[in-house]
Amino acid sequence: xxxxxxxxxxxxxxxxxxxxxxxxxxxxxxxxxxxxxxxxxxxxxxxxxxxxxxxxxxxxxxxxxxxxxxxxxxxxxxxxxxxxxxxxxxxxxxxxxxxxxxxxxxxxxxxxxxxxxxxxxxxxxxxxxxxxxxxxxxxxxxxxxxxxxxxxxxxxxxxxxxxxxxxxxxxxxxxxxxxxxxxxxxxxxxxxxxxxxxxxxxxxxxxxxxxxxxxxxxxxxxxxxxxxxxxxxxxxxxxxxxxxxxxxxxxxxxxxxxxxxxxxxxxxxxxxxxxxxxxxxxxxxxxxxxxxxxxxxxxxxxxxxxxxxxxxxxxxxxxxxxxxxxxxxxxxxxxxxxxxxxxxxxxxxxxxxxxxxxxxxxxxxxxxxxxxxxxxxxxxxxxxxxxxxxxxxxxxxxxxxxxxxxxxxxxxxxxxxxxxxxxxxxxxxxxxxxxxxxxxxxxxxxxxx
Numbered sequence: 285x286x287x288x289x290x291x292x293x294x295x296x297x298x299x300x301x302x303x304x305x306x307x308x309x310x311x312x313x314x315x316x317x318x319x320x321x322x323x324x325x326x327x328x329x330x331x332x333x334x335x336x337x338x339x340x341x342x343x344x345x346x347x348x349x350x351x352x353x354x355x356x357x358x359x360x361x362x363x364x365x366x367x368x369x370x371x372x373x374x375x376x377x378x379x380x381x382x383x384x385x386x387x388x389x390x391x392x393x394x395x396x397x398x399x400x401x402x403x404x405x406x407x408x409x410x411x412x413x414x415x416x417x418x419x420x421x422x423x424x425x426x427x428x429x430x431x432x433x434x435x436x437x438x439x440x441x442x443x444x445x446x447x448x449x450x451x452x453x454x455x456x457x458x459x460x461x462x463x464x465x466x467x468x469x470x471x472x473x474x475x476x477x478x479x480x481x482x483x484x485x486x487x488x489x490x491x492x493x494x495x496x497x498x499x500x501x502x503x504x505x506x507x508x509x510x511x512x513x514x515x516x517x518x519x520x521x522x523x524x525x526x527x528x529x530x531x532x533x534x535x536x537x538x539x540x541x542x543x544x545x546x547x548x549x550x551x552x553x554x555x556x557x558x559x560x561x562x563x564x565x566x567x568x569x570x571x572x573x574x575x576x577x578x579x580x581x582x583x584x585x586x587x588x589x590x591x592x593x594x595x596x597x598x599x600x601x602x603x604x605x606x607x608x609x610x611x612x613x614x615x616x617x618x619x620x621x622x623x624x625x626x627x628x629x630x631x632x633x634x635x636x637x638x639x640x641x642x643x644x645x646x647x648x649x650x651x652x653x654x655x656x657x658x659x660x661x662x663x664x665x666x667x668x669x670x671x672x673x674x675x676x677x678x679x680x681x682x683x684x685x686x687x688x689x690x691x692x693x694x695x696x697x698x699x700x701x702x703x704x705x706x707x708x709x710x711x712x713x714x715x716x717x718x719x720x721x722x723x724x725x726x727x728x729x730x731x732x733x
Contacts, residue, residue, distance in 0.1 A: 368420045368421050368422045368423075368428045368429075369389070369420065369421055369422075370418060370419070370420050371388050371389055371418070371419055371420075371421070372416055372417070372418045372419075373387045373388050373416070373417055374413075374414060374415065374416055374417070375411045375412060375413050375414060375415050375416075375417060376413060377413045379411050379413070380411075381396065381399065381400065381408050381409075381411070382396060384411065384417060385419075385427075388417065388419040388421070389419075389421055389425060390419055390421055390425055390426075390427050391421075391424070391425030391426070392421075392425060392426045392427040395426070395427040395448060398448055399441065399448070399450075402448075402450060404450045404451075404452075405439065405441065405450050407432060407434035407435075407437075407439045408432060408439065412434075412435070415432070415433050415434075416432075416433060416521050417430065417431070417432045418430070418431045418432075419431075426443075427441070427443065427448070428442070428443045429441065429442045429443065430442075433455070433518060433521055433523065434452075436454075436455065437452045437453060437454060437455060438452070438453045438454075438455055438518065439451075439452060440452070440453050455518040455523060456518055456519070457516040457517070457518060457523060458516065458517045458518070459514055459515075459516055459526065460514070460515050460516075460517060461512060461513070461514060461515075461529065462512070462513055462514075462515050463510070463511070463512050463513075463720055463723075463724050464479050464480060464481055464510070464511050464513075464724075465479065465508070465509065465510040465511070465724045465725070466478060466479030466481070466508070466509055467506065467507070467508055467509075468503050468504065468505060468506065468507040468508070468509070469505060470505075471503070472486065472489070472490060472499055472503060473486060475509070476489070481511065481513075482515075482525040484524070484525040485511060485513050485525050485528060487572060488513075488527070488528040489509065489511055489528060489531055489533075490572055491572065491661065492528060492531055492542055492554050492562060493531070493533050493535075493540055493542070493562070494567050494568055494569060494572075495562070495563055495564035495566070495567055495568055495696070496535075496540050496562070496564075496568075497533060497535050497540065497568075498568055498569070498692060499569070500569060500575055500576050500600070501575075501576055501692075502535060502536070503535065504535070504536050507533070507534055507535050507536070508532075508533070508534040508725070509531070509532065509533045509534070510531065510532040510721050510724035510725055511528060511530075511531050511532075512528070512529045512530040512531070512717060512720045512721065512724075513525060513526065513527065513528045513529060514526025514527050514528075514529065527544060528544065529543065529544050529717060530542065530543040530544065530717035530718070530720060530721055531543075531554075531721075532721045532724070532725060540562075541556060541557060541718070541721060542554040542555060542556060542562040543555060543557065543713075543714050543717040543718065545702070545706075545710050545713055545714065547702070547703075547706050547710075553699075555701070555702055555710065555714070557714055557718050559701050559702035559707055559710055559711075560698070560701045560702075561698060561699035561700060561701050561702075563660070563698075563699045564696045564697065564698055564699060565612050565613075565634070565638075565696050565697045565698065565699060566611045566612040566634070566638075566640070566660075566682070566696040567609065567611040567612070567660065567661065568611075568691070568692065569600065569611075569680075569691075570600075570608050570609050570610070570611050570640075570642060570678065570680050571600050571602055571606060571607075571608065571609070571667075571678060572607070572609070575600070575601050576598060576599065576600060576601075577599045577600070577601045577677060578595055578598070578599035579595070579598060579599075579692070580595065580596065580597060580598060580688075580690040580691070580692070580693075581594070581595050587674050596681060596688035597641070597643075597679050597680055597681035597682075597688070597691070598679075598680050598681075598690075598691050598692065599677050599678070599679055599680075600667075600677060600678045600680065601675075601676070601677045602667045602676065602677065602678060603667065603676060604646060604666075604667060604668060604669070604676040605646060605666045605667060605668075606666065606667040606678075607663045607666060608630075608642055608645065608663065608664055608665045608666060608667060608678055609660075609661045609662065609663055609664070610632055610640070610658045610659065610660060610661065610662050610663075610664050611632075611640050611660065611680075611682075612632070612634045612638070612640065612660050613634065613657075613658070613659055613660050614632035614633055614634040614635075614638075614640070614657070614658060615632065615633050615655065615656070615657050615658070616630065616631075616632060616652060616653060616654050616655060616656045616657075616658060616664075617631045617632060617633045617639065617654065618630065618631040618654060619631075619648055619652050619653050619654060619664075621670075622643070622671065625643075625671045625672035626641070626643035626644065626671050626679065627643060627644045627645065627668070627669075627670025627671025627672070627673065628643075628644070628645035628646065628647065628648065628665070628668060628670045628671070629641065629642065629643050629645065629671075630642045630645065630648065630652060630664050630665055632658065632664075637684055637685055638682075638683070638684055639682075639683045639686070640680070640681065640682055640683075641679075641680065641681035641682075641683070642664065642665060642678060642679075642680060643671060643678070643679035643680075643681075644667075644668055644669060644670050644671050644673045644676075644677060644678060644679050645665040645666060645667065645668050645670065645678075646665075646666045646667060646668025646669070646670065646676070647665060647666050647668065648664065648665045648666075649663050649664055649665060649666075652664045652665065682694055
């Protein structure tokens with residue numbers, strides 16, 4: 285209590301010309317006073333700084349009361365097509381129009397019967413899973429308006445008095461650039477599904493790096509990928525995927541990176557950031573995604589002939605009818621039935637030294653015949669089981685000067701790089717895409733950590 289009284293006394297001694305000296309003596313005599321002074325003194329200066337000088341005369345502020353009536357607009361009661369509630373649902377597998385109406389809160393048997401019997405509403409007979417349907421209803425569940433994104437058009441249903449007006453509106457596509465990254469756990473498609481990539485983008489990703497990465501046998505758990513791609517929307521709803529603009533793949537700790545560059549009005553391709561063509565003269569595989577069932581070997585037991593013999597190609601297992609692609613630009617040298625065991629066979633000649641063979645096909649694409657030019661990745665036939673085959677698969681051979689080579693190991697020539705006159709424009713176009721890929725890679729590495 286003695287020290288507390290001293291504090292109170294000190295506060296009274298602060299007034300006067302010698303208050304500073306007395307304050308020093310008081311502070312020096314008590315530890316508690318020293319603590320209190322350290323806390324209080326800063327605020328004394330603040331109060332003094334904002335004080336009003338003595339004998340200052342302040343003028344009273346004039347106040348005027350103003351009363352003003354504000355005209356409020358009358359509340360507008362919505363009626364007709366403007367009233368009601370909008371709801372949105374996505375079509376589920378196996379949905380009927382009645383089931384979709386129930387989830388949308390539409391309780392309108394008359395409208396349901398009308399739409400079922402109207403030919404112009406035929407898009408509602410074949411609902412596509414995943415597509416969005418928006419419906420507007422009144423308080424009683426009567427259908428006022430409906431919008432469904434069909435193939436290429438938007439089906440628009442609108443109530444006009446007692447009838448339903450049905451029209452088809454063109455889709456107004458909005459281009460957006462999206463970015464996604466992911467990690468391989470089991471397969472490419474499983475990883476792209478987990479990352480939310482559309483199948484069309486996943487197929488492009490595999491195609492871009494198909495000359496460098498063996499997606500059948502070369503993927504490893506932990507491989508990373510990043511993709512920058514186009515997606516087209518209609519009124520905020522995704523309609524279809526566009527082109528992959530840039531992609532990066534880290535396969536067994538090796539980095540592959542490519543960006544799309546259109547060098548004239550009709551043609552373009554994928555190049556590395558320094559301008560090298562990502563494509564080789566030949567793809568590693570004529571199938572997009574499958575599995576190798578029999579490799580290139582000097583001795584294999586033939587399941588049909590029942591004897592050991594060399595297997596001078598690669599067998600890829602794939603479902604019957606899977607598309608078979610030309611692994612390089614070339615000319616069809618043979619397309620027809622072969623009687624040596626190949627069954628339906630296509631032979632392509634590339635330049636003068638190289639030939640590729642595609643056997644056991646179920647059929648050929650229209651126009652695949654001798655003398656026709658084909659481009660790399662162009663479909664030339666379909667997987668089958670013709671000839672000496674125990675099941676649907678593709679037998680693929682790669683020959684140089686008619687000597688068999690292992691397609692998975694042969695060194696193939698590269699395609700031409702960016703021309704010198706295009707290099708400056710290419711660098712300008714590639715820089716922002718490279719920066720996006722670097723950002724994506726940093727994001728996924730942080731996520732993995």
